[in-house]
Amino acid sequence: MIHRKYIIALVLGVALAAFAVGASLYQSHVTSNQEQHAAGQSERLVRMHSPVIGPREAPVTIVEFFDPACETCRAFYPVVKDLMKQYPTRVRLVIRYAPFHQGSGEVVKLLESARRQDKYLLVLESLLAAQPQWADHGNPNLALAYSAAEQAGLDMARARADIASPTLEAMLQQDVQDLTALKVDKTPTFFVNGRPLPSFGAKQLAELVAQEVSKAGK
Numbered sequence: 001m002i003h004r005k006y007i008i009a010l011v012l013g014v015a016l017a018a019f020a021v022g023a024s025l026y027q028s029h030v031t032s033n034q035e036q037h038a039a040g041q042s043e044r045l046v047r048m049h050s051p052v053i054g055p056r057e058a059p060v061t062i063v064e065f066f067d068p069a070c071e072t073c074r075a076f077y078p079v080v081k082d083l084m085k086q087y088p089t090r091v092r093l094v095i096r097y098a099p100f101h102q103g104s105g106e107v108v109k110l111l112e113s114a115r116r117q118d119k120y121l122l123v124l125e126s127l128l129a130a131q132p133q134w135a136d137h138g139n140p141n142l143a144l145a146y147s148a149a150e151q152a153g154l155d156m157a158r159a160r161a162d163i164a165s166p167t168l169e170a171m172l173q174q175d176v177q178d179l180t181a182l183k184v185d186k187t188p189t190f191f192v193n194g195r196p197l198p199s200f201g202a203k204q205l206a207e208l209v210a211q212e213v214s215k216a217g218k
Contacts (some may be wrong), residue, residue: 044178045191046094049171051115054084054092059216060209063094065179065189068108068145069101069135073188074128079202083209090213097175098187103140105172106163110149112171113162119153126152 045063062080066073084091099105107127114123126148127134134144150156162168179189190197192208 041181042194044181045096045194047096047174047178049174051095051111051120052092053095053121055089056092058087058090058092060087060091060212061094061193062091062205062209063096063191065096065098065184065187067098067100067104067187068111068124068127069104069131069137069140070187071131071135074131076188076202076205077125077128079205083206087209087213090216091209096178097172098179098184098189099172099176100187101135101137101140103135103142103145106142107145108172109163109168110145110154110159112168113159114149114152114154116162117155117158122152123149123154 046061062083064073064076064080080093084093097104097108099108111120111124111127114120127145130144130148134141134148146156146159149159190205190208192205193212195208195212197204197208
């Protein structure tokens with residue numbers, strides 16, 4: 001009986017190890033394919049209209065495909081903010097919009113109106129703070145998103161005019177075309193100087209940023 005249990009445990013151990021190796025190889029393959037795909041379409045990572053936070057001439061660029069209704073984007077915001085504090089002259093953040101959730105496109109336009117009013121970060125942080133209230137994915141309460149933007153100082157009359165403008169719709173559609181071409185299917189998705197994360201996580205993002213900062217310093 002003991003011998004049989006030992007064999008079963010050994011078989012299970014080998015199976016788990018094989019699964020772990022297979023998962024690691026699969027992730028490596030996916031990351032390599034994504035990196036090659038992005039390298040072939042580098043113009044789709046950063047557009048002239050894209051919001052830039054941090055020094056425009058910074059040698060390291062974090063591109064984040066971002067949905068304002070995404071809980072994980074909200075959780076990662078302080079992570080990215082801390083990285084930019086760590087490298088204040090070396091890292092910039094470029095935000096690309098990925099409006100996967102219902103109502104996100106309209107909230108993106110609110111953010112872009114805030115950028116026109118030089119209130120982008122104020123409104124972004126207010127919207128993220130209020131996200132649990134307005135961003136019900138099945139039935140978002142956009143009135144609460146508007147309220148959060150107004151509390152951050154957004155001129156709502158100007159914002160409503162901006163939201164109705166074809167310029168912002170064209171910008172949003174360009175971001176959607178780019179994320180589709182780059183095969184981005186979840187948020188947040190990060191690229192650091194064109195390189196995707198080897199696997200998803202705050203630690204992986206920090207390590208990739210540190211690698212690129214080190215390379216840029218040579």
